[in-house]
Amino acid sequence: MYLAHISEDGRMQSVKEHLENTAKMASDFAKPIHLEKHAYISGLLHDVGKYTDGFQKRLHGGAKVDHSTAGAMEAYKRRMLIESFCVAGHHSGLPNGGGRADIQGSSLNARIKRANKERLEPDKEWEREITLPECDACSNDLLELSYDIRMVYSCLVDADFLDTEQFMTGITDRGRDFDVTAMEAALKNYISPWYPAKTELNKLRCEILDHVISEGIKLKRGLYTLTVPTGGGKTVASLAFAIEHAKRNNLNRIIYVIPYTSIIEQTADIFREILGKERVLEHHSSVDYGEDEDSLFYSRATENWDMPVIVTTSVQFFESFYKNRSSSSRKLHNVANSVIVFDEAQMLPVPYMRPCILLLTELVRRYSASVVLCTATQPSLNKIIKELYPEYEHYELCPEEYYINDLFRRVTFEFDQTYSVEKLVSCLNNNEQYLCIVNSRAAAQLIYESMRGDGCFHLSTNMYPAHRKRVLNEIRQRLKKGMECKVVSTSLIEAGVDVDFPCVYRQISGLDSLLQAGGRCNREGKRNKTESIVHVFDLECGSPEMFSMQIAASKHVLEKYADITSKDAVSLYFEELFYLKGSNALDQNEIITQLKNNNLPFKDISDQFNLIENNTRTLYIDVNESDRLIEKARLGVAGKNDYRQLGQYGVNIYEYQYLKLKEHCAVDDLENGNCVLIDSSLYSDEVGLNLIFKNGEAIMI
Secondary structure, eight states, X not given: OOEEEEOTTSOEEEHHHHHHHHHHHHHHHHGGGTOHHHHHHHHHHTTGXXXXXXXHHHXXXXXXXXXXXXXXXXXXXXXXXXXXXXXXXXXXXXXXXXXXXXXXXXXXXXXXXXXXXXXXXXXXXXXXXXXXXXXXXXXXXXXXXXXXXXXXXXXXXXXXXXXXXXXXXXXXXXXXXXXXXXXXXXXXXXXXXXXXXXXXXXXXXXXXXXXXXXXXXXXXXXXXXXXXXXXXXXXXXXXXXXXXXXXXXXXXXXXXXXXXXXHHHHHHHHHHHHHOGGGEEEESTTOOOOSSHHHHHHHHHTTXXXXXXXXEEHXXXXXXXXXXXXXXXXXXXXXXXXXXXXXTGGGSOGGGHHHHHHHHHHHHHHSOOEEXXXXXXXXXXXXXXXXXXXXXXXXXXXXXXXXXXXXXXOXXXXXXXXXXXXXXXXXXXXXXXXXXXXXXXXXXXXXXXXXXXXTEEEESTTSOHHHHHHHHHHHHXXXXXXXXXXXEEOGGGTSSOOOOBSOEEEESOOHHHHHHHHTTBSTTOOSOGGGSEEXXXXXXXXXXXXXXXXXXXXXXXXXXXXXXXXXXXXHHHHHHHHHHHOGGGGGTTOHHHHHTOTTXXXXXXXXXXXXXXXXXXXXXXXXXXXXXXXXXXXXXXXXXXXXXXXXXXXXXXXXXXXXXXXXXXXXXXXXXXXXXXXXXXXXXXXTEEOOBOTTSOBOOX
């Protein structure tokens, strides 16, 4: 008997049993997307390379052997292209297809050629034990084929892992049922105290909520926009739509995609309050999973998203689809047949805009998903969507009469002069409570140092997440009690962070940022609109180059519209921004061109698709709460969950900053490429990472 696995307690699983279990599970995963036969055959073939003497010796301590290429070769001989890619990459990641002449390297063609040359074939016993059905034809459209391969790959690697995990460890507690009727009841219970509404503003919020619920009940799967003004109850309204829409269309789960972890934490807390902790999975790099069994369940759930509601980041969502690794791909089949809500949709990354939109259209068009682009400032994406998805017809879930209602116009925008830091601080000090948002960490730190005192706060990504969370909690308490509260921040506070200031100062930036900043002023409408001022200004020192096009597009709109909050102004802003950047800038690495390439370069695309700059590394701050985790990292025994918890104490730094810190012996290196700050004088409770050395030398931040 050929064996696939031997457990620590000596139990044995045959290759035949593992292949059949994996094939059945993968096929079940693929049913909603009608790729079940491709998934089934991939499951049957993925480990036929274990029908070899070399692998059987490996199970007993022998040398490592390649057991993936044999199955890929068997699929290739039978012209099963999807199966060949999936089997070849089920451990090492989806490979490039490669050219016909390839013989060296890791491309699929090169591996198949070398396997033929070296006669790398499994024992014929596999054909006596395993019967392959006839294969379905695959798409002739290379772009469609590339996504089909990714989906089948996801079904295969998740099924392979789950069957192996269950045999080796006995873990079966995975996933939670999507009980949409119970979720609907929980939502109704949560919102019932809102009716009848007691104020005009709350009455309008309830009308929006009722309208969006009715849309969810009647609409079929599709791609929709939901444009709700700041303060209009967007978070609960979008969840209500998703629940009713999932019920109406028999969808399997709800996925929330959000740009910033600060918003994710806030949104996940709201969803847990509404639906219960057991239904909500929060997945991002900084989520703090504990070590008890309940926490380990949620940690395992991040691997494949087999949960009713997932709240995650744009980076996690899009990179899962465009990276080639098996670990990141396991969840893709669970994205199909879901409601996917993109909160703060205006934050879709411009250099990857076209491949991101293409993915969304494919999920709707071919994988039974519904997508909702949800924001208070809807970007003008219709032209791009229509180009990639010609049959698309725009449908807005929130009628315009709600958007333009005066009750949502709670602030007045004023356009100030260009200030020196000293002059700006002088203006700021005329207020007991204010929020000032600037375009760089350096400017935020400089302004804060000029205004520091009791009731003054600084917020930026120079502070580790747990530190920012503590400061935000204190800010909210002071605002609630009417105490002095003066805050200078980078843009991290403006998208979705629930704070309410009587006045806001915003350095000129993109129009979407200006409007988001306005959402932090008079948020609850308790003050008069004419007294709630959002001051738009510039600094003499200017802004980083990365903001130049956004600022230019905003100035173009300011010349044409007195009311920058109007839909026409917002639409013009995004059209101008995309025009200034040019169509090539919306797909800077030509991902879509590569997706249409005959060689199907999965690994190349994976290397190039990076929503976060990859020239940074994480600097961990050693404080009482993190010292145990840092010690495990130093000893090389920290696991994935340890690093997730450690993320709450990390600050991203650029390579030049790291090198300067090394030069001053201020950091210790860790084996994963990140580092620990050992010069505690460089981190302060007020501004976080403050890269000014004792000799007065400063690193630009």
